[in-house]
Amino acid sequence: MGHVSKAILAIALSIPLALATGEPEEALANGRLEQSRAIIAEFASRLQHALQSAMVEGGPAAATEICRDEAPRIASELSRQFGVNVERTSLRYRNPANMPTPWQSAVLQQFEDEAQQGEPPDRLEYLDDTGARYMKAIPTSGLCLACHGSRLAPDVEAALATSYPHDPARGYTVGEIRGAFSITWPSEDE
Numbered sequence: 001m002g003h004v005s006k007a008i009l010a011i012a013l014s015i016p017l018a019l020a021t022g023e024p025e026e027a028l029a030n031g032r033l034e035q036s037r038a039i040i041a042e043f044a045s046r047l048q049h050a051l052q053s054a055m056v057e058g059g060p061a062a063a064t065e066i067c068r069d070e071a072p073r074i075a076s077e078l079s080r081q082f083g084v085n086v087e088r089t090s091l092r093y094r095n096p097a098n099m100p101t102p103w104q105s106a107v108l109q110q111f112e113d114e115a116q117q118g119e120p121p122d123r124l125e126y127l128d129d130t131g132a133r134y135m136k137a138i139p140t141s142g143l144c145l146a147c148h149g150s151r152l153a154p155d156v157e158a159a160l161a162t163s164y165p166h167d168p169a170r171g172y173t174v175g176e177i178r179g180a181f182s183i184t185w186p187s188e189d190e
């Protein structure tokens with residue numbers, strides 16, 4: 001493979017496009033960027049809708065099941081549909097199943113550094129130079145605080161305690177990076 005070290009460049013929206021000039025590898029990466037963005041946009045919007053309607057119908061405590069069950073369901077549906085591996089991950093993951101791999105962890109850390117330097121989290125994305133690995137940061141919005149903020153309602157606490165006895169995915173404020181979407185494309189040379 002040999003691209004791992006070069007892969008650690010988390011980038012704001014405009015940069016990967018600017019890098020794409022002629023090389024076959026870069027052309028591939030360029031197509032992958034658009035496709036990856038489209039898949040994640042679909043994932044994000046379906047998740048947002050599911051979460052919002054569940055919050056309206058049953059309140060945040062009931063909606064914890066959406067984040068738990070619906071997110072992986074949508075992820076595997078999209079993975080099958082596009083022949084990729086779609087995931088959510090975070091440096092402070094609530095579910096150990098969402099633990100980042102080493103490359104994801106490095107990209108998440110890079111996103112954090114970029115955000116510290118003033119880059120808006122909703123613009124942080126990453127594509128490695130073979131186009132095989134894509135990530136997009138997920139900013140924390142007001143909607144998230146009911147379950148990822150500092151003060152959770154007692155029924156939310158109770159709902160979370162059952163499934164997630166050790167839960168570092170709290171204490172977030174609006175605008176922080178909650179985690180990232182990730183896509184792994186199948187390797188060309190396998």
Ligand code: HEC
Nearest residue numbers: 060063064067068088090093094095098144147169178179
């Ligand atoms: C109703 C409660 C609830 C709300 C609201 C909510 N989440 Fe979650 N979130 C959860 C639960 C529960 C999990 C664990 C899911 C699992 O088991 O895979 C989770 C997991 C995640 C993960 C995967 C990484 C991890 O920590 O395991 C991300 C990323 C995430 N949430 C982002 C958000 C964002 C961004 C928002 C706001 C748009 C949000 N969540 C709103 C309950 C919620």
